[in-house]
Amino acid sequence: MNFPSKIVENAVNHLSSLPGIGKKTALRLVLHLLKRNKQQVVKFGEAFIELIEKINYCEKCYTISDTNTCEVCNDSKRDHLTICVVEDIRVMMAIENTSQYKGLYHVLGGLISPLDGIGPNDLKISELTQRIETENIQEVIFALSTTMEGDTTNYYLFKVLEKLNVKISSIARGIAIGDEIEYADEITLGAAISSRTPYSE
């Protein structure tokens, strides 16, 4: 595409760098932005700068949080002896929406994916074992997507955690294989948490 303006081209290139957004869609979105008033677009841009400059992660469970420890970790009414291991904040938000789980979380920050160059050391796995040992955790629930990467991570985590004195379970595979957890309906997801099964190879 030959752009008549470097400024537009730059904005289009940034938008189309996002997954699922092509150049034509990006140009459509940029022209849409240009029809707004200046202050709105400035705020649009500033939202991303603020995002990356002020983003903060809970120092216990590594979820995104505006405070040092997140609301869930701070909540004394929750079960502080159970940890649910999730890929990212989206899965945590989906499980919270079911109101079926009252324990804590641990956000890995991704899944093991050799194709994308993501190994166990890129995830918060050593932090998880440390939490299990220091916080006297009784049970760890794996709530990872039933994809190749999720299964790989499940298996790796099981191998690491089976040496520790902790009960390990995985949310019930009532969710169709290949589906992503965040898109499951709340009833299926809630039932899958209630009927979790002991982890077996």
Next chain:
Amino acid sequence: MNFPSKIVENAVNHLSSLPGIGKKTALRLVLHLLKRNKQQVVKFGEAFIELIEKINYCEKCYTISDTNTCEVCNDSKRDHLTICVVEDIRVMMAIENTSQYKGLYHVLGGLISPLDGIGPNDLKISELTQRIETENIQEVIFALSTTMEGDTTNYYLFKVLEKLNVKISSIARGIAIGDEIEYADEITLGAAISSRTPYSE
């Protein structure tokens, strides 16, 4: 959706304000951005601030241009007696890609759309009549999408321009009714420009 972080929620709300992007997609894109390094995301945000602060329109044809008058208007080899009327820069870029047109453009900045509150006075129509009169324009080609809004605008423009001493044509309707011009393939679009037909009601 209950977001654990106001900063993330703000970024998600801004992204999902764009047409075709829902909250879940926006959250996925925001988490994608958070995996990049800080400098990249700052540049991402700055691209939109620069876009709205430095955007400039050609003072002759109202296309987006980094200079006061655009490359097309400045090109002495082009036919300065013919104007092609387009909705926005996307259509202009699509026509330029066909290499079938050597005249000038006039960018309306939208189409007449009462449902969206866009009337003739919101478009660069009086600027078009002024150009036709002062620049001694011989022919005006309408290259507007074959949608309801495009047809309405075609008709309105014809009513305004028929009083002037200028030949009026419309690109051939080889393009399927209901399709948007920017997505037409170059051959169809090029042929449609070559076989333009005199405008008739």
